[in-house]
Amino acid sequence: QITLKESGPALVKPTQTLTLTCSFSGFSLSTTGVGVGWFRQPPGKALEWLALIYWDNDSRYSPSLHRRLTISKDTSNSQVVLWMSNVDPVDTGTYYCAHLPHTPPYFDSWGRGTLVTVSS
């Protein structure tokens, strides 16, 4: 059974860097084709894809946010970390991580999300 859990600060001040950790079990990020993605959802709004890291360390970012995002993995500890720099109140929302299998290549298991509020 695949499980994922997001963790990070509930409150971040504007201009700070947000660090989010996705801890997972039930799969390995050293398995060919597997990836972990990050998403966010502002209150009452739609989902938005942020970043993705693959088993081979290939990383992809949302073009609108790529200058502010960095994703990395710690395979031995089954974790993926996302950093978002220079946060703003518009970055407030629930942040999710999700598992991407090799086949079919769609995000099939998600964490429950963590709510992040950006406010001074």
Place this chain on the structure above:
Amino acid sequence: VLTQSPATLSLSPGDRATLSCRASQSVASSLAWYQQKPGQAPRLLIYDASVRATDIPARFSGSGSATDFTLTISSLEPEDFAVYYCLQRSTWPLWTFGQGTKVEIK
């Protein structure tokens, strides 16, 4: 860009629901549908436009290709009232969601 319509669908249990997702350029069949209930994570329903994900009931079906896609719920159950999103994975490196369709109880 993915455009979903309608924004809100007001229906009764037992009704048929038809949700639309239109892409601004062809995504072939690289489209999925997700269901999201309040306070919950998204749940994968359909992938590759028409393939039901594991343990998804047969009342959910997907169709379409290129730019026009449809999610049909043949007979709404009480637990089906939720927000539905389409997601495309064709225009690499992007994963793009539609803005969602809320299926609410009439």
